[in-house]
Amino acid sequence: MSNKYLLFEIDEGGFNNIRMSFENYIVISYITKRVLVLPPPKPYYLLGSSDKLLDDFFDIDNLKKYITVMYSHEYPINCHTNDEYKQFVKANCRVLHIDSEKDVIIGDLISDPSDDPSYDPSDGNSITTLCSGRIQHYINIYNDKYIYNTGRFINYHTCQIIYKDKQREKEVKQMLHHAIKYIDIIRQNTYKALNNIFAKTKLCKFYAIHIRKGDFQYTNVYNIDEKDILKQINKLIPAQSHVYILTDQQDKSIFTNLQKYYKVLFYNDISTGIDIPSYYIPMIEMGIGVRSTIFIGSRLSTFSGYIMIERGFKYDTPIYYTQPPFNRQLIPYNGTDDVYNEQDDAWTNTPTACWMRPYKSFWDVK
DSSP: OOSOEEEOOOOSSOHHHHHHHHHHHHHHHHHHTOEEEEOOOBOOTTSOSSOBOGGGTBOHHHHTTTSOEEETTSTTTOOOSHHHHHHHHHHHOEEEOOOTTTEEEEOSSOSOGGGSTTOOTTSTTSHHHHTTTSEEEEGGGOOOSEEEEOSOOOSOHHHHEEOSOHHHHHHHHHHHHHHOOBOHHHHHHHHHHHHHHHHHHTTOOOEEEEEOOSSOSOHHHHTOOHHHHHHHHTTTSOTTOEEEEEEOOSOGGGGHHHHHHSEEEOHHHHOOOOOOOGGGHHHHHHHHHHHSSSEEBOTTOHHHHHHHHHHHHHHOOOOOBSSOSTTSOOOOOOTTOOTTSOTTOOGGGSTTOTTSOOOGGGTOOO
């Protein structure tokens, strides 16, 4: 086992912000060959008042196939509480201040992009260009036994950590795709829920739409009218198709127009009947969205984003949303046509806010 360690905190945001941050730390652990130290238990935002651990959600045994992982209470950290953990960090760690909007991490074993003559500043995707105006952190150069980061990682790892070596970049994408899995109870209930859907559809294909209405700061997303959603998607999803709606909206009466046009299903219609914590339901629904024939997501939603990324790895499917890009007029999807010219858009057009949506390059490992 390595004698160098990477310590971190659980992100303060919702579950998919927690996941996004965790994935960045997994990748940093992988490229630096540092032991990833899982923090002590604490309540997670919107997931109840009881203390949680990452292994309440993620299969840590599977993760250990790819990186070395330990818990904060184990030697040499020996911290059982968050107060002890903070004191350990203060006394022992080199503290980094990497900000996901202002900074970028260089994933290669180099100390400066200009060291390598293969960098081409005229290439819009070159490291030199992507680093322009951003603070560069060469994560491989630290020799300290313990490092810890204070900033939030709320970008997908593919645009937070960048590489000159494109093969290395593809290797990291594949590694994380295989390393990050939910625990058995979530996966098993996902399979059962899908079986219940196929029983209702008589093994026919089904479609899925994410309509977010709950804890969401972007009013132009959650205030979208279902009539506009139907106008956007009615040529993409045929009338009377089975449509599963992934939603945190308790009052299902707001979906009346969609229910007139489609055979609509909600989680209560396909529940497995097994007593599980309610905060596992979105993770089960994520698996449902992945398996649907066509998935239509909510803009600015990392929940939708992770479904699209997983679908990209499995099927390389197009990206669709319930509404047009902001400040754009609604153009109904005409079959599977790319009516907004966004299927092949590049994350490099918005390099400091890449949590907003996934891009095809996130799952391109060819």
